[in-house]
Amino acid sequence: MYQDFAGVYDGLMDNVPYEQWAERLDTLIRKYGVSGPERDAEGVLDSEKNLVLDLGCGTGTLTELLYQKGYDMLGVDVSGDMLNIAMEKKEKSGSEILYLQQDMRELELYSTVGTVFCVCDSLNYILEEDELAEVFSLVNNYLFPGGIFIFDFNTVYKYREVIGNTTIAENREDCSFIWENFYDDEEEMNEYDLTVFVREEGEHFRRFTETHFQRGYTVEQMTGLAKQAGMTIVEVMDADTGQTVTEQSERVYVVAREQGKRRDS
Known part of the structure; x- marks a missing residue:
């Protein structure tokens, strides 16, 4: 991570x-x-x-x-x-x-x-x-x-009721991202799938992804x-x-x- x-x-x-x-x-x-x-x-x-x-x-x-x-x-x-x-x-x-x-x-x-x-x-x-x-x-x-x-x-409440199973996206001049959340209520676990686009040169962007896990x-x-x-x-x-x-x-x-x-x- x-x-x-x-x-x-x-x-x-x-x-x-x-x-x-x-x-x-x-x-x-x-x-x-x-x-x-x-x-x-x-x-x-x-x-x-x-x-x-x-x-x-x-x-x-x-x-x-x-x-x-x-x-x-x-x-x-x-x-x-x-x-x-x-x-x-x-x-x-x-x-x-x-x-x-x-x-x-x-x-x-x-x-x-x-x-x-x-x-x-x-x-x-x-x-x-x-x-x-x-x-x-x-x-x-x-x-x-x-x-x-x-x-x-x-807290568990935050993952379950606020950010769980939601998608957040933001478009910026030099860096944009898509942040997808998947909440497992049984395990009280939240998975973050992050996709980021970073400007490297001119109009060229590099795309990368990372997956993070957090527990409530x-x-x-x-x-x-x-x-x-x-x-x-x-x-x-x-x-x-x-x-x-x-x-x-x-x-x-x-x-x-x-x-x-x-x-x-």
């Missing part, structure tokens, strides 16, 4: 409010977390505590925005093509972000981190619940004592997996409104806290 599509991803996602998402993440980290550019009460900056991991970082847009807010950023993604674009942004901005190509189901860091966030429905790409449980366990393992995990996910999850499933991994649930909210989750919530934000480690362990 995200091979040819990586090259046009940012252009087709230009309607995503990344700045607003970065503000929300910063607010949640400052409210509940241990990370931050400020020094602690003893006047000593704990380097691990200030580390923030963008899990499923893609092309690094949010990673860069959080870096600009003063956090020491790491980015992990399974797609080398997406990370190549993130590295181009890093070179242009001069940031000191460390990017790692890893499958989040096999996450391996060199230290603990104060915060992990995984947004833009990255967790919906994990199709088996036992594999998702492993992701939560690994995140908890690498969280600094008292650190937080902020994640979002698309419920609040009960996601919070249950976080608790199973050893975390406590701090807050659950509707991602669009910032208010209480309803049956019509399409995307949900969850903040979970690591609670099992001691600082001297």
Whole structure:
């Protein structure tokens, strides 16, 4: 996934409010977390505590925005093509972000981190619940004592009632796409068939296709997996409104806290 599509991803996602998402993440980290550019009460900056991991970082847009807010950023993604674009942004901005190509189901860091966030429905790409449980366990393992995990996910309601079995098409000057959705209610699985036409030279366009699969999850499933991994649930909210989750919530934000480690362990 995200091979040819990586090259046009940012252009087709230009309607995503990344700045607003970065503000929300910063607010949640400052409210509940241990990370931050400020020094602690003893006047000593704990380097691990200030580390923030963008899990499923893609092309690094949010990673860069959080870096600009003063956090020491790491980015992990399974797609080398997406990370190549993130590295181009890093070179242009001069940031000191460390990017790692890893499958989040096999996450391996060199230290603990104060915060992990995984947004833009990255967790919906994990199709088996036992594999998702492993992701939560690994995140908890690498969280600094008292650190937080902020994640979002698309709900079953969104796939079944909003985008399932629909076709979305958009015609642009240099890039057009057809996005076909097929929802399997029994498996709670959504198939994305993407066909993209990219202008390469003059009036010549290159056509490519990619197929993506995402699974819908419920609040009960996601919070249950976080608790199973050893975390406590701090807050659950509707991602669009910032208010209480309803049956019509399409995307949900969850903040979970690591609670099992001691600082001297």
